[in-house]
Amino acid sequence: MKRSHNCGELALTHVGNTVTLAGWVASRRDHGGVIFIDIRDRYGLTQIVFDSEDNAQLHTVADRLRNEYVIAITGKVSVRPEGSENTHLPTGHIEIQADALDLYNEAKPLPFSVEDDVHASESLRLEHRYLDLRRPKMQELLQLRSQVAYLTRQYFHDQQFLEIETPILTKSTPEGARDYLVPSRVNPGEFFALPQSPQLFKQILMIGGLDRYFQIARCFRDEDLRLDRQPEFTQIDLEMSFVDREDIMSLIEHLIRLIFKETKQIDLPHPFPQLTFEESMARYGTDKPDLRFDLPLHDLSAFAKTCDFQVFRRAVEDGGMVKALVVPKGTAFTRNRIDNLIDTAREFGAKGLAWIKMTEDGELDSSIAKFFNGQDLRTALPAANPGDLLLFVADKATIVHQVLGRLRLLLGEELALIDQTRWEPLWVIDFPMFEYDEASQRHVALHHPFTAPHPEDEDLLESEPLQAKTLAYDVVLNGFELGGGSIRIHSPRMQEKVFDLLKISKEEAREKFGFLLDALESGAPPHGGIALGLDRLIMLLGQTESIRDTIPFPKTQKAQCLLTHAPSSVAPEQLQELSIRTTAKKPATP
RNA sequence: GGGGCCGUCGUUCAGCCAGGUUAGGACGCCAGAUUGUCAAUCUGGAAGUCGCGGGUUCAAAUCCCGUCGGCCCCGCCA
Numbered sequence: 078m079k080r081s082h083n084c085g086e087l088a089l090t091h092v093g094n095t096v097t098l099a100g101w102v103a104s105r106r107d108h109g110g111v112i113f114i115d116i117r118d119r120y121g122l123t124q125i126v127f128d129s130e131d132n133a134q135l136h137t138v139a140d141r142l143r144n145e146y147v148i149a150i151t152g153k154v155s156v157r158p159e160g161s162e163n164t165h166l167p168t169g170h171i172e173i174q175a176d177a178l179d180l181y182n183e184a185k186p187l188p189f190s191v192e193d194d195v196h197a198s199e200s201l202r203l204e205h206r207y208l209d210l211r212r213p214k215m216q217e218l219l220q221l222r223s224q225v226a227y228l229t230r231q232y233f234h235d236q237q238f239l240e241i242e243t244p245i246l247t248k249s250t251p252e253g254a255r256d257y258l259v260p261s262r263v264n265p266g267e268f269f270a271l272p273q274s275p276q277l278f279k280q281i282l283m284i285g286g287l288d289r290y291f292q293i294a295r296c297f298r299d300e301d302l303r304l305d306r307q308p309e310f311t312q313i314d315l316e317m318s319f320v321d322r323e324d325i326m327s328l329i330e331h332l333i334r335l336i337f338k339e340t341k342q343i344d345l346p347h348p349f350p351q352l353t354f355e356e357s358m359a360r361y362g363t364d365k366p367d368l369r370f371d372l373p374l375h376d377l378s379a380f381a382k383t384c385d386f387q388v389f390r391r392a393v394e395d396g397g398m399v400k401a402l403v404v405p406k407g408t409a410f411t412r413n414r415i416d417n418l419i420d421t422a423r424e425f426g427a428k429g430l431a432w433i434k435m436t437e438d439g440e441l442d443s444s445i446a447k448f449f450n451g452q453d454l455r456t457a458l459p460a461a462n463p464g465d466l467l468l469f470v471a472d473k474a475t476i477v478h479q480v481l482g483r484l485r486l487l488l489g490e491e492l493a494l495i496d497q498t499r500w501e502p503l504w505v506i507d508f509p510m511f512e513y514d515e516a517s518q519r520h521v522a523l524h525h526p527f528t529a530p531h532p533e534d535e536d537l538l539e540s541e542p543l544q545a546k547t548l549a550y551d552v553v554l555n556g557f558e559l560g561g562g563s564i565r566i567h568s569p570r571m572q573e574k575v576f577d578l579l580k581i582s583k584e585e586a587r588e589k590f591g592f593l594l595d596a597l598e599s600g601a602p603p604h605g606g607i608a609l610g611l612d613r614l615i616m617l618l619g620q621t622e623s624i625r626d627t628i629p630f631p632k633t634q635k636a637q638c639l640l641t642h643a644p645s646s647v648a649p650e651q652l653q654e655l656s657i658r659t660t661a662k663k664p665a666t667p
Numbered sequence: 668g669g670g671g672c673c674g675u676c677g678u679u680c681a682g683c684c685a686g687g688u689u690a691g692g693a694c695g696c697c698a699g700a701u702u703g704u705c706a707a708u709c710u711g712g713a714a715g716u717c718g719c720g721g722g723u724u725c726a727a728a729u730c731c732c733g734u735c736g737g738c739c740c741c742g743c744c745a
Contacts, residue, residue, distance in 0.1 A: 110702035124705070144695090161703050169705090186696055189678055192706095196679055196694075200737045253745035273745085300744040424670080424741080525745040579745095623738095634738065 078149040078179050085121020089170050091154045096173065098123055099149040099181075101211065102142050103191070112139045114175075116150065117191075119216055124163070124172040125150050131174065138178055145184035145191065145208075151177040199625070203639040206630060218619045218627055225336055225615060226293055229313055232332050238289040238315065243278035245271060245295070250589050251581065252526060254298035257308070265656035271297035271309075274608060277593055279316035280527065280565055283604040284596045291315040293611065302634045305557060305613055305624045309632075313560075313614075316606030322548050322564050326504060329552065329560070329607050333502065333614075341618060345502055349552070353507040358474075362400075362482020364508070367556025368501035370494040374400045374481050380457035381471065386448035388431070392471035399471040400481055401458060404488060407466020408434040408442070415466075421487065422470065427480040431469040439463050486556070502554045507531070510538070510545040511578070519580045524549045526575055527593075528563040529605075535571075542578055548605070554617055562607025569597040 080099040087096065100118035114125040127139035142148065152173040163169030188204075189197035191211045202209040209215055230240065249256045249270035256270035272278075274296050282290045294314045302308065313332075317325060330349055337343040350368075357364050360373045381389035381399035389399045404410070410418075415432055422430035433443040433454075441451050454461075461467055468484065470477045489495050510530050511520035520542055522528065530538060534545040548564035566572045572594060576586040586594065615627035625631035632638055652658065 104705070104707095106704045106707050108702055108704065108707080109700070111704080112702095113704055113707085115705070122705095126703085128702075130702080158703065161705090163705060166705085186677065190695070194706095198674090198679085198737070201678080203737095251745095254743080276745090298744060301742085303744085304739070306744070426741095522745050528745090633736090635736080639737090 078151055078177065080149060083120035084116050084118040084123045085167060087123055087154055087168050087171055087173075089156065092156050092171060094154050095151065095176075096154055097149055097151040098125075098173065100147070101191070102144055102146045102148060104144065105139075105142055107140070110136075112136065112142075114139060114142060114148075114150075116148065117211075121168060122166060123168045124157075124166075125152065125175050126172050127175050132176065135175055135178060138180075139175070142180075143184065143186075145187055145211075147181040147184075149179040149181065150175050200633070200639060203625075203631070203633065206640045210629065214621075215626070218615060218621060219629060221340060221619050222611070222615045222627060224340055225611070225618070228336055228339055229291075229293065229332065232335060233289075233291040233315065236289070236328070238291040239287055241282060241287065241290050241292060243272065243275040243282075243292065243294065247272050247278075248589075250277075251585070252522065252579075254300050257297045257299050260655040260657055262655050273298050274312060275314055276525065276527065277590075279314065279606060280593065280601075280604065281596055283316055283318045284599065284601045286318075286602075288318050289315075290317075290606075294608075299636075302632065302636060304622070305616065307612065307624055307628060307631055308636050310624075310628075311611040312608040313611050314606070314608040316604060318602040318604045320564075320603075320605055322506075322550055322605060325562060325564075325605055325607055326550055326552075329562075329609065333552070333559075333609075336614070337500070337618065343500055345500055349502045349504050351504040351506055354505055354509065354546075355507065357505050358478050358482075362478035362480075362485060364505050364551065365553045365556060365558045366503070366505075367486065367489065367495065368503060369496050369499045369555055370489045372402060372404075372485050372489055372494060374402060374478070374485070375458055375460060377401050377457055377469070380453065384449055384453070386431075386445060388429075389469070389471045392473075395473075397471065397473040398477050399469055400477050401470075402468045402481055402485060402488070403458065403461045404466040404468060404492070405462075406464050407468075408436060408464050410434075410466055418468065418484065422468075422480050422484060425480040425483050426476050427470050427472060430480075430484075431471070433467045433469075435461050435463055435465050435467065437463045500555065502552065502559075505551045505553055506549070507546045508549045508551075509543060510534070510547050510575075511542050513543065520578055522575075522579060523547075524561070524563055526579055526581070527565045527572070529566045529571070530575075538574065538578060550607070552607075552609070557613055557617060558610070559613055559617075560607055560609035562605065564603070564605035567597065567601040567603050569594055569601075572597055 078097050081097045084098055084100050098116055100116040103115040103117035103122055106113040110129045112127040114127065115122050116125055127136045129136040150173065152175040154171050155174050157170060157172050187208055188201055189208065191208055193212055193214045195202065246259060246269040249258065249268065254273050256273065259269040259271065261267045261269060275292060275294050279290050292314045294312050295309055296312050297309050299308060334345045334347065337345050354364055357366055362374050376398065377400060378393050378398040382393045384390060392399055419430040431445055433441050433446060436442050441449060441454065458467065470480045508523050510523065512523050514521045524547060528547045528549050531546040531548060537545040549561065550563065551561040552559045566575060612624045612627045616624050619627065621627065630638060630640060637643065
């Protein structure tokens, strides 16, 4: 028996037709003389009726059916008796009167039932992913992912882009994330690295004259996992020649808007708002602000400098700052809750968290109120209203922003300030070229070492490198970094200078990036690009809470696959062939 | 490397703080009944080394220590 229709498409127009459906038994309801079976496939659910009066023999066969058996049935589409329609199902007005049944496979009782309302723990779902993938919600997410990939390919092909694959076995480079390594059997003691991104290859493609490249590229980073981070993930990656950053931002903005419109009928703003890195840090304490709620950071450094509170005054005098969050209706917070906030602020890196309640009659209520002139504070912080709670952090800028930025998010969630129906994309631009890394006592690239500096900041590179801005851009959606890119350095002299500033020696630069430097000497066009995190995009678009739901076979937080039990030990002969000996304390046995 | 939450029949939870009967509910499973259900219903039944190891105790699911696993976070993620 071969199926004539899928399980989601039959309707009143098909009544009278003889059809064949194939799929899984989703549920069985036995009424004695009549048995109802719901048959499920990717497309939907259809009710089958086995009536002992119509076909006694088939009815006894149906009696043996259990959940997740795989069957095909042939029968006549009929109208459901009046009053027994199921308006929750697209196929709820019809049913199939079964005439024949093929049982392809039985299923033993399974560890959890296939339904959207998941009762199973995530580890159980991952261990039996084949069952989990049968759930309509999971199928919907993978369908969404496929649709987005299709729209992306269509969009770039229409714009003259070439889809080009870059190597998975490639060269380990310094800087950036930890590499996944692959031993080379043919070259004992040497290793390939899996790509953290196709960065260098796509630049080489531009130098190779391909002009416009894109790829839906798998990337690998051996770092610890998070809700939105997997060790292997997928980027929508592109690079273009002879463009400026506005060209790339506009191109990718159109793609994102197209994807939201086509898949979810969501209209994103046009154009996306832009914040400089500096503005974003100053106002939200982060470079990936969630703009679905306001609760900004207020700068009170000028006021703090003149107040009597030593902690505030000294912070500013020492080159730091004082900023505040104004928590609406925060006077209702109990002392205990405020103490918890103080603890949290300390965990985030603050020395403390000062607080003042502004009472309904406009007075200051706090143990530190005596240090402040109420009128001066109200003037310095006009956003504060009676009934609000003011939270202050006084420290150097990085700490103030980090602590208040995280408190802002925490309070946004706790106070339900986030409008879940809103979509707030934005660009963050003008990132600094470098930041100073205390650990290694040197400058490190904030983006990556191939990012071009702002033309007008080139002079700052040597004099005040930390002041130099780049032609980089990040696209942020609802507080998640969706992607980032930059205009690249195309001058070999500039590239060497940047390596120099990063304290990468000439020899090391030659060894690790020689091919790029040579390529830049060969006539490199100005170029730039961007990469979007496809998994995160699907997570946001599909409104699911974890990146793991967007990946058919994800890793756990320990970077293991519960389905296949990878990674695993290998036979000693395999290691020997690769000239590898493990130093693991407990060498696992294969 | 660090902090937090969790681990009890196939599944999901209660019981743990205040140690003491036969470890309980729901879903699922099995059997029977049942001709209009779609979370079907009714009756009956089976099902647990309480993650693992050690300790305290007359007695441990419960208290203590260690360990393994899942999740969230910090560090890390150019």
